[in-house]
Amino acid sequence: MTLEGYFYEPGKSHRSLARFNVDGIKYDLIVSEESIKAGVISDLSFSERIGNTPRKVIFQDGSVFETQNNNQIDKVVSKSGNENLISRLLQVIENKWRWAITSIAFLILLGYFIISVILPWAGRELAYIVPNKVNETISSGAMGLLDEQWFDKSELSDDKKNEIQESFSDLINALPNNEFNYKLNFRSMNGAANAFSLPDGQIIITDELVRLSENPKQINAILLHEIGHTHNRHVMQQMIRSSMISVAISMATSDLSALEDLIVVLPVFLIKSGYSQDAENEADKYMLDQMVRLQINPIHFANIMQKITQDESNSGSNVLKYFASHPEPSMRVKKALKISNEFFGEI
Amino acid sequence: MPDKKTVDIVFNGKGSEYFKIWIVNLFLSILTLGIYSAWAKVRTKRYLYGSTSIEGSAFEYHASPIAILKGRLIAFALLIMYSVLGQLFPLFGIFLLILLIASIPWIVWRSLKFNARMTSHRNVHFSFNGLLKKSYLYYLVIPYIFPLLISLIVSFTYSVVINGYQIEYFYNYLSDIYKFSDHYFYETLILVGGSVSIYILMIPYVQKLKMSFYFNNISFGQGKFSSNLLVSKFYLIDILTFLVTAAVILFPSLIAYGFLLLSAENNNDNINEIFFSLLFILFYVVMLTSIFLSTAFFTSKIRNYVYSNTELNENIGINSNLNTWKLFWIYLSNFFLMIFTLGLAYPLTIIRKTKYMAETVSISNAEALSLFVSEQEQQNSALGEEIGEAFDVGSGIEF
Numbered sequence: 044m045t046l047e048g049y050f051y052e053p054g055k056s057h058r059s060l061a062r063f064n065v066d067g068i069k070y071d072l073i074v075s076e077e078s079i080k081a082g083v084i085s086d087l088s089f090s091e092r093i094g095n096t097p098r099k100v101i102f103q104d105g106s107v108f109e110t111q112n113n114n115q116i117d118k119v120v121s122k123s124g125n126e127n128l129i130s131r132l133l134q135v136i137e138n139k140w141r142w143a144i145t146s147i148a149f150l151i152l153l154g155y156f157i158i159s160v161i162l163p164w165a166g167r168e169l170a171y172i173v174p175n176k177v178n179e180t181i182s183s184g185a186m187g188l189l190d191e192q193w194f195d196k197s198e199l200s201d202d203k204k205n206e207i208q209e210s211f212s213d214l215i216n217a218l219p220n221n222e223f224n225y226k227l228n229f230r231s232m233n234g235a236a237n238a239f240s241l242p243d244g245q246i247i248i249t250d251e252l253v254r255l256s257e258n259p260k261q262i263n264a265i266l267l268h269e270i271g272h273t274h275n276r277h278v279m280q281q282m283i284r285s286s287m288i289s290v291a292i293s294m295a296t297s298d299l300s301a302l303e304d305l306i307v308v309l310p311v312f313l314i315k316s317g318y319s320q321d322a323e324n325e326a327d328k329y330m331l332d333q334m335v336r337l338q339i340n341p342i343h344f345a346n347i348m349q350k351i352t353q354d355e356s357n358s359g360s361n362v363l364k365y366f367a368s369h370p371e372p373s374m375r376v377k378k379a380l381k382i383s384n385e386f387f388g389e390i
Numbered sequence: 391m392p393d394k395k396t397v398d399i400v401f402n403g404k405g406s407e408y409f410k411i412w413i414v415n416l417f418l419s420i421l422t423l424g425i426y427s428a429w430a431k432v433r434t435k436r437y438l439y440g441s442t443s444i445e446g447s448a449f450e451y452h453a454s455p456i457a458i459l460k461g462r463l464i465a466f467a468l469l470i471m472y473s474v475l476g477q478l479f480p481l482f483g484i485f486l487l488i489l490l491i492a493s494i495p496w497i498v499w500r501s502l503k504f505n506a507r508m509t510s511h512r513n514v515h516f517s518f519n520g521l522l523k524k525s526y527l528y529y530l531v532i533p534y535i536f537p538l539l540i541s542l543i544v545s546f547t548y549s550v551v552i553n554g555y556q557i558e559y560f561y562n563y564l565s566d567i568y569k570f571s572d573h574y575f576y577e578t579l580i581l582v583g584g585s586v587s588i589y590i591l592m593i594p595y596v597q598k599l600k601m602s603f604y605f606n607n608i609s610f611g612q613g614k615f616s617s618n619l620l621v622s623k624f625y626l627i628d629i630l631t632f633l634v635t636a637a638v639i640l641f642p643s644l645i646a647y648g649f650l651l652l653s654a655e656n657n658n659d660n661i662n663e664i665f666f667s668l669l670f671i672l673f674y675v676v677m678l679t680s681i682f683l684s685t686a687f688f689t690s691k692i693r694n695y696v697y698s699n700t701e702l703n704e705n706i707g708i709n710s711n712l713n714t715w716k717l718f719w720i721y722l723s724n725f726f727l728m729i730f731t732l733g734l735a736y737p738l739t740i741i742r743k744t745k746y747m748a749e750t751v752s753i754s755n756a757e758a759l760s761l762f763v764s765e766q767e768q769q770n771s772a773l774g775e776e777i778g779e780a781f782d783v784g785s786g787i788e789f
Contacts, residue, residue, distance in 0.1 A: 054611075
């Protein structure tokens with residue numbers, strides 16, 4: 044076999060047209076019809092193949108033969124016995140579309156696995172390690188912001204507040220192993236019926252929700268749901284997951300800076316809505332378990348839920364809807380009614 | 391002048407070919423938790439260099455992945471050490487930060503040397519022989535220390551002459567104006583405003599110094615590059631770039647302002663909602679256009695000027711013929727390619743940009759390229775040179 048190319052003396056930029064002949068394991072190099080080098084191919088070294096970039100044959104004295112004929116050189120390399128297995132493997136997978144597609148599929152699967160399995164697991168594990176001091180710092184900051192941006196002072200009467208506070212402290216005292224110092228705050232939020240929980244155990248309930256409720260047990264149901272969020276460290280889990288995604292993406296795509304912002308925002312957003320459903324279900328589960336344990340009929344939850352649903356469909360566009368990220372309310376009502384039937388019988 | 395042959399640089403890289411290399415690189419880098427990224431970097435550079443050729447002879451990249459991995463591991467260890475020690479001893483953290491800033495010129499110098507040495511064409515290596523003290527001058531002293539020092543002196547003189555500050559308290563001056571910044575309002579203003587404005591005013595000058603530093607100290611074998619650059623040209627290009635950016639931002643802003651006045655008159659909620667989403671889109675378009683257009687303008691003008699005034703061995707000329715609009719189109723279309731393929735078109739965007747940047751360069755008297763010889767001692771990399779590569783500090787020179 045004969046390959047055309049250029050010959051360079053060691054370290055010199057002068058090039059001569061050359062022919063490289065290989066016959067079995069022997070080679071000779073011909074420059075202007077004259078054989079200037081001959082020997083066996085096992086004495087030669089070869090540059091790695093990358094795409095279709097030119098290849099070099101390096102002779103023992105350091106002189107070089109350069110050629111574009113990649114396919115022929117590959118045959119010579121494998122015959123010479125000087126083939127590096129890893130580079131041969133890389134060369135194969137870099138050249139085949141099926142390996143490229145396999146890589147894409149693998150990357151998508153890996154991304155899915157990390158987002159749906161690894162991150163939730165790590166978030167859950169880490170959220171329980173975070174010291175309470177951190178929870179308190181975050182919560183007081185968040186409370187300040189919420190008061191500034193969203194909340195106004197509660198307009199409920201002191202009697203009403205005291206009544207709810209009393210039934211709330213009875214509820215808290217009846218709960219098992221309180222790791223958090225639960226506190227109830229009253230705020231008004233532009234007529235929206237809503238309740239929030241912060242990671243350190245502070246719970247906020249809006250005037251409208253109190254007004255919609257028919258008895259303290261209904262409020263307790265909502266409060267138990269909010270305690271469920273704190274108890275399961277949902278806020279902390281979500282924060283850990285979002286920040287882990289941002290860090291991982293900025294590490295992995297250090298050279299994709301143009302897209303970085305887009306990529307960082309997208310999954311955080313996707314996960315947030317996917318995650319909240321699970322969190323709500325978990326908080327509901329906590330609430331229903333405690334209601335059964337404390338002998339409060341879950342029917343109260345079903346009732347207040349229906350009240351809120353009606354209220355929201357009546358009032359149209361409220362700033363923040365209680366159900367904005369919550370699972371379908373009718374499903375939750377059904378679940379509460381089912382448990383109510385099981386444990387407390389038909390009413 | 392004798393008739394000299396001028397040849398264009400040719401770039402043979404293909405999007406489809408590079409895509410396969412890139413995706414395998416990405417895959418293996420993730421699979422090996424980043425260790426393979428050193429190999430990925432070498433293979434990428436080898437592909438891009440190997441696809442660039444002058445008269446059928448390609449460039450070649452020689453760095454060994456192990457050396458790059460070693461540099462990255464050292465850099466990573468330093469980073470860990472910095473964040474751990476910085477957490478434990480905040481004061482020591484500040485000391486380390488100062489140390490890091492003070493070592494940036496060294497890192498730049500190291501990486502310039504490393505990259506030049508690892509590049510060859512026609513069997514002959516490049517080399518960078520700039521002096522370390524010059525690197526300190528151009529990357530630290532002139533851009534940062536000089537503006538600070540000048541404004542400190544002016545601020546201090548002002549304080550002494552106008553406010554009756556005692557000269558012998560010079561050593562307390564900085565801590566005094568820091569502690570009583572209300573009382574020393576004008577002193578602080580002169581110090582901060584002065585250093586920032588001197589820094590900004592000197593940007594074109596510093597760009598010129600860095601380019602000259604690079605193109606007058608790089609060699610191809612025994613042949614030296616030389617570059618004769620005028621600072622006035624840099625000021626001109628920078629001012630024009632500023633004007634281009636300002637025009638792109640100002641024009642639509644005026645239109646938006648007009649709309650805003652109109653919408654204030656008729657208080658229709660629906661129209662306002664549509665209007666604000668339009669305004670948001672407009673803002674985004676303007677931002678992108680101004681970034682891409684000013685970058686394209688600056689890059690093409692600077693590169694054309696610098697290349698055309700650089701020669702090798704006093705007999706081989708280089709010429710660059712970048713066009714602002716064509717480059718702008720490549721930036722813009724690359725951006726949308728990335729968006730619509732969720733990043734999968736990244737290799738294609740690199741190929742398109744590299745191809746245009748390479749193929750607008752031509753070499754005159756290319757026959758003379760056959761007369762160079764590698765200098766033997768260049769071949770061995772000095773210890774720690776690869777660390778410069780790992781930090782990936784911008785040198786202000788794109789080649």
